[in-house]
Amino acid sequence: MPFFFPILFLSLLSAATACDRCVHQAKAAFYQDEAAGAYRGACGYGDLTPALANGYFSAIMPPLYKYGAGCGACFQVRCKNEKICTKEGTKIVVTDRNDNTYTGLVLSQKAFGEMAVSGKDGLLLSYGVVDVEFKRIPCEYKNQNLLIRVEEWSQYPSYLAIKLLYQGGQTEIVGMDIAQVGYSNWDYMGRNYGAVWETKKPLPKGPLQLRFVVTSGYDGKWIWAKYVLPADWRPGLIYDTGVQIYDIAKEGCPTEQCGDGQWRRR
Numbered sequence: 300m301p302f303f304f305p306i307l308f309l310s311l312l313s314a315a316t317a318c319d320r321c322v323h324q325a326k327a328a329f330y331q332d333e334a335a336g337a338y339r340g341a342c343g344y345g346d347l348t349p350a351l352a353n354g355y356f357s358a359i360m361p362p363l364y365k366y367g368a369g370c371g372a373c374f375q376v377r378c379k380n381e382k383i384c385t386k387e388g389t390k391i392v393v394t395d396r397n398d399n400t401y402t403g404l405v406l407s408q409k410a411f412g413e414m415a416v417s418g419k420d421g422l423l424l425s426y427g428v429v430d431v432e433f434k435r436i437p438c439e440y441k442n443q444n445l446l447i448r449v450e451e452w453s454q455y456p457s458y459l460a461i462k463l464l465y466q467g468g469q470t471e472i473v474g475m476d477i478a479q480v481g482y483s484n485w486d487y488m489g490r491n492y493g494a495v496w497e498t499k500k501p502l503p504k505g506p507l508q509l510r511f512v513v514t515s516g517y518d519g520k521w522i523w524a525k526y527v528l529p530a531d532w533r534p535g536l537i538y539d540t541g542v543q544i545y546d547i548a549k550e551g552c553p554t555e556q557c558g559d560g561q562w563r564r565r
Contacts, residue, residue, distance in 0.1 A: 317517060320434045320469075321552035322562050325360065325403025327376065327431040329411035329424065337407070340395030342370035342493035343462060347448070348394050351464060355413075358395035358405040368473060369393050370494040371466040373438040376404065378414045378429040383422055389413040390436065402428060434562060437469040437547060445540045447509075447527060450495060453534040456504070460497040461488075464537070468544040473519065474512030479503035480526055485510070505530050509540065514548035 330337075337348045340358065348356055357376070363369050370393055377388025389410045397405045412420035414431075423429065443465050450460040463472065475496050476485040482503070491497040507528040512519050524540035532538070 317549040317551055318557035319547060319549065320436070320558070321550045321556045322432055322434050322558075323363075323403070323556070324430070324432050326401060326428050327378070327404040327406055327411070328399075328402045328428045329406045329408050333408055340493075342367065342394045342396075343495045344370075344394050344464075344493075347462075347464060352392035352394060352407075354407055354409040355389060355391045356394040356407045357391040357410060358397035359393045360397055360403045364393070364396040365471065367490050367493045367495075368471040371438065371463065372471070373436050373469075374433045375436045376406070376410070376414065376431050376433040378423065378431050380429065383416055383419040384414050384429075385416050388431075388433075392438070404431065404433065432562070435469055435550065437545075438465075438467050440465045440467055440543070443467075444543050445524075446537050447540060448537045449528075449532055449534050451534050455532065455534070456502050458497070458499060459502055459532075460491055460495055463494050463496070466544060468513070469547045470513040470515060470544055471548065472511050472513050472544075476510050477502075478508055478510075480506040480508050507532070511544075513544055513546060515546035517549050520546065 337356065338345055340348060340356070341364070344351055359369060372393045373390060374393070375388055375390050377386065378384035391406060391410050395405070397403065399405070408424065412424055415423040445466055446464040448462040448464060450462060453460050466472065475488040477488055477498055478485045486498055486500050488496045488498045506526055509524045509527050511522045513522055522542055522544060524542045527538055527540050
């Protein structure tokens with residue numbers, strides 16, 4: 300697999316301040332059709348969305364959706380009307396892409412209402428669209444490893460598509476390789492869409508291992524899942540990678556958007 304990622308990542312940060320998190324400003328709405336967000340999001344989580352996000356899911360603007368690399372990212376979001384909005388706001392998981400140029404986020408109704416102070420959630424929902432600020436935060440899944448789901452259209456043993464679930468940390472998976480356990484003949488997997496990766500090459504017989512390139516600090520790093528798929532893997536089943544991601548990747552943004560100091564000013 301080509302090792303171009305760290306150089307590209309550093310060049311992007313060079314044009315802006317590198318910090319643990321950037322504070323973004325946008326307008327947020329909520330899903331009028333909750334099922335559309337819960338089951339038909341661009342990340343492809345489908346009916347796994349409610350469990351993955353516990354009802355706190357969101358579509359996000361294309362620059363943060365990042366062609367699917369932003370799927371599964373966690374953000375803290377709060378509305379800016381201090382009369383009816385809490386300082387803490389709510390936490391969401393990215394499950395969809397928002398292409399509306401007027402709003403940056405489209406939240407689940409549960410998440411949107413939770414930004415309000417006690418007893419004001421109905422009033423907040425009646426506004427429909429509100430000004431918000433939000434920042435990336437680590438995803439934390441207690442006692443839960445990174446899982447993969449073999450997609451239904453996979454064809455054993457010639458074609459494999461997998462979906463990543465419960466990705467921890469404050470990172471992005473930007474590369475993935477697959478090989479037979481005990482061998483080093485790694486084959487590249489590409490992103491199909493959203494959180495779904497695929498390989499179109501014939502798969503070796505026997506159990507399969509994965510390795511991921513994730514953003515970490517100013518750079519990237521490998522995470523190796525040494526035994527993931529059994530030799531008789533099947534479409535529709537979920538498998539435990541045996542690993543979890545805890546890294547924090549640096550973000551690039553103007554100085555005035557950088558750091559928790561900007562968040563605490565309110």
